[in-house]
Structures are given as structure tokens and as C-alpha cells.
Amino acid sequence: MSSTGQDATADEHQDAQDGKPVYLTLTRPRCPRCHSAHLRAYKTMDNGDDSLTRYSRCVDCGRRVVVIVE
Numbered sequence: 001m002s003s004t005g006q007d008a009t010a011d012e013h014q015d016a017q018d019g020k021p022v023y024l025t026l027t028r029p030r031c032p033r034c035h036s037a038h039l040r041a042y043k044t045m046d047n048g049d050d051s052l053t054r055y056s057r058c059v060d061c062g063r064r065v066v067v068i069v070e
């Protein structure tokens with residue numbers, strides 16, 4: 001049985017100055033009408049500059065929203 005019980009923190013060999021992890025919080029895009037975070041993307045376009053345009057629809061109220069992911 002090959003368990004992956006290895007501690008992830010023990011596997012990091014980063015520079016000492018970069019040793020501490022930084023917590024980043026991503027905020028979910030929400031529907032402007034009903035504030036639901038339940039958006040379903042039906043089309044994603046690459047803008048060619050490391051950003052994405054995601055055409056989505058709110059699952060709860062059907063509002064179409066366009067999400068730009070940078």
C-alpha cells in the first residue's frame with residue numbers, strides 16, 4: 001500500500017526568503033441581479049494577454065454575465 005502520507009510542507013525546498021506561504025483569497029464572481037455565485041460558463045475566450053473572457057449565465061435567475069479573468 002503506497003500511502004501519500006507525506007507532509008506537503010516537508011517537501012518544499014524553496015529559498016529561505018520565500019519560505020512562507022502567502023494566502024490569497026479569490027472572490028467568486030457573483031450575479032449582479034440575485035448575487036448567486038452559481039454561474040455556468042458556456043463559452044471561454046482567450047484574450048491573448050493572459051486574461052480570459054468567460055461568457056456565463058446565472059444558474060439561479062438566468063442572467064447573462066461576462067467574467068474577465070486576469
Ligand SMILES: [Zn+2]
Nearest residue numbers: 031034058061
Ligand atoms: Zn442570478
